[in-house]
Amino acid sequence: MPRPSRGSAARSDARADAHGGAATSKVVVRNVFKQYGSMQVLDNISFEIPEHQIACLVGPTGCGKTTLLNIIGGFEKATSGTVLLDGKPIQGPCPASGYVSQQANLFPWLTVWNNVRFAARFGRGLRKNWQSPRQLDELAAAYLDRVGLSRARDQYPYQISGGMKARAALGRVLLTNPSLLLLDEPFAALDALTRSDMHRLMLSMFAQDQERTGLLITHDIEEGLLLSDTIYVMSRWPARIIHRIDVPFAWPRDYDRLVQAPELAQLKHQVLELLRPIIQSETLIGD
Amino acid sequence: MQDKRTGTLMRAKVREGRRRHLQDTPLYPVLLALFIVAFWQYALPHLGFVRTKYLGSPAGIVHSFRELLSQGYEGVPLIDEILASVRRVLLGFAIGALLATPIGLLMGYKRGFGRAMGPLFSFLRPVPALAFIPVMLIWFGISDVGRIVLIAMTSFLYIVLATSAGVAAVPESYLRSAQNYHLSSMRTVLSIVLPASLPSILIGFRTGMALSWAVVVAAELIAAQRGLGYMIKDAATFFRINEVYVGIILIGIIGVLLDWLFLAVQRRALHWVSK
Numbered sequence: 203m204p205r206p207s208r209g210s211a212a213r214s215d216a217r218a219d220a221h222g223g224a225a226t227s228k229v230v231v232r233n234v235f236k237q238y239g240s241m242q243v244l245d246n247i248s249f250e251i252p253e254h255q256i257a258c259l260v261g262p263t264g265c266g267k268t269t270l271l272n273i274i275g276g277f278e279k280a281t282s283g284t285v286l287l288d289g290k291p292i293q294g295p296c297p298a299s300g301y302v303s304q305q306a307n308l309f310p311w312l313t314v315w316n317n318v319r320f321a322a323r324f325g326r327g328l329r330k331n332w333q334s335p336r337q338l339d340e341l342a343a344a345y346l347d348r349v350g351l352s353r354a355r356d357q358y359p360y361q362i363s364g365g366m367k368a369r370a371a372l373g374r375v376l377l378t379n380p381s382l383l384l385l386d387e388p389f390a391a392l393d394a395l396t397r398s399d400m401h402r403l404m405l406s407m408f409a410q411d412q413e414r415t416g417l418l419i420t421h422d423i424e425e426g427l428l429l430s431d432t433i434y435v436m437s438r439w440p441a442r443i444i445h446r447i448d449v450p451f452a453w454p455r456d457y458d459r460l461v462q463a464p465e466l467a468q469l470k471h472q473v474l475e476l477l478r479p480i481i482q483s484e485t486l487i488g489d
Numbered sequence: 490m491q492d493k494r495t496g497t498l499m500r501a502k503v504r505e506g507r508r509r510h511l512q513d514t515p516l517y518p519v520l521l522a523l524f525i526v527a528f529w530q531y532a533l534p535h536l537g538f539v540r541t542k543y544l545g546s547p548a549g550i551v552h553s554f555r556e557l558l559s560q561g562y563e564g565v566p567l568i569d570e571i572l573a574s575v576r577r578v579l580l581g582f583a584i585g586a587l588l589a590t591p592i593g594l595l596m597g598y599k600r601g602f603g604r605a606m607g608p609l610f611s612f613l614r615p616v617p618a619l620a621f622i623p624v625m626l627i628w629f630g631i632s633d634v635g636r637i638v639l640i641a642m643t644s645f646l647y648i649v650l651a652t653s654a655g656v657a658a659v660p661e662s663y664l665r666s667a668q669n670y671h672l673s674s675m676r677t678v679l680s681i682v683l684p685a686s687l688p689s690i691l692i693g694f695r696t697g698m699a700l701s702w703a704v705v706v707a708a709e710l711i712a713a714q715r716g717l718g719y720m721i722k723d724a725a726t727f728f729r730i731n732e733v734y735v736g737i738i739l740i741g742i743i744g745v746l747l748d749w750l751f752l753a754v755q756r757r758a759l760h761w762v763s764k
Binding site: 303 | 676
């Protein structure tokens, strides 16, 4: 009697591993390879992004981070391996993924207001988020306020600063109510002060569980530690994940307390030490 | 202290602004024009390049222009000659632009279509419109249709080129958001591709308009009874050289005015370009 029950328990465990794992993870990347011609861009990459967590990829330039993000975003296809979003294979770009990149990618011919509303207004399948144009406007105004751009509403992108552009890009994506954020060095083009301002904004946003599922690519280790739950360190030759660091800070996170925390400095040093041999070996090869 | 320094900086900027201001006024071009007129009137006749009789002169041009204004050319009011040309240009250009913009957008957006159509247009573009005039005469007789078709064709070929090139240069990242949010093709073209390639399309419009204007005059040189081109050819036949110059100057001025029109549109609608 005890045996079969143990057996079924073991079997259900196995099932939880195979399927349940996919159900609780927003994104599953398993044994993913990517080749451009004879060049191996991604070499057996596996990791998961659980619901309400931010995964972060750090690594040298050209190690395939962006390719990996593009595969998860549906813009590129893996040569082999499994990529699941909500347990289903990714077929192509999906309106549920909100993509923010270093270039804010605002349309220069639209005002901030129209840029922010653009995706939510025209995106197929995004109309479920609003019932009437009036409601869309109300939502847009609320998000504009959240990213602190209410006063820049009628400005054109060329009239506003880099930080404001980043805010507008974020507002545009948030308004589409994405279930997965894809952040490709979103603040890399900003100066340090503006960037820390953006970190504050992101932390206040991430305080809500439902707005905190995503993948962050960055070169800024501190940014990775502030904003993510798990940091994956990638090498370039071969393009693999070589370390995983779990970030121990609980949500919601307080920016001011965190940036002064000794653990942050320690972890930052630890990650930098992990990256150093990779960068060094590369400079040798590069020379 | 701080205020004093900013004050100095402000004054320096104002000075800088004033200097630039002089360059922006029409002073230099007007001076140059005056010099050319004076040289033509007083020096050129004594240099002996051309027989004075055929050289014409600024004073003679002014005189002819007055006469043309009061009496018209061969009994036809000057304004009618002008309007005949302008009407042909605007009609031909409008037809060309209306066809070229959507076809150019499609050629840039759907690569296969672009590959299919591109070579045909590249083949036609370098053929001078003048070469088609006999064909137009045979097809449409001496009516206006042939001339308007010719103008439409010329502007079409250049606007198509500029439009499809503009579409091909639309940043990948713009199209990526269209993909990301599953925008329909129609929406993508209207809300992203068209505005993004508008600067290029407008350059096509300006080129097309300038060439249309060149073509209308050429077309009127052959078998027309009205228009500035006709006036130039007819006056030249009778060695009425100053009237030829009036025609040439009017063509130039109208060409510049039409281009200004597009520049004004560009400045308003494309204020965001290169900023």
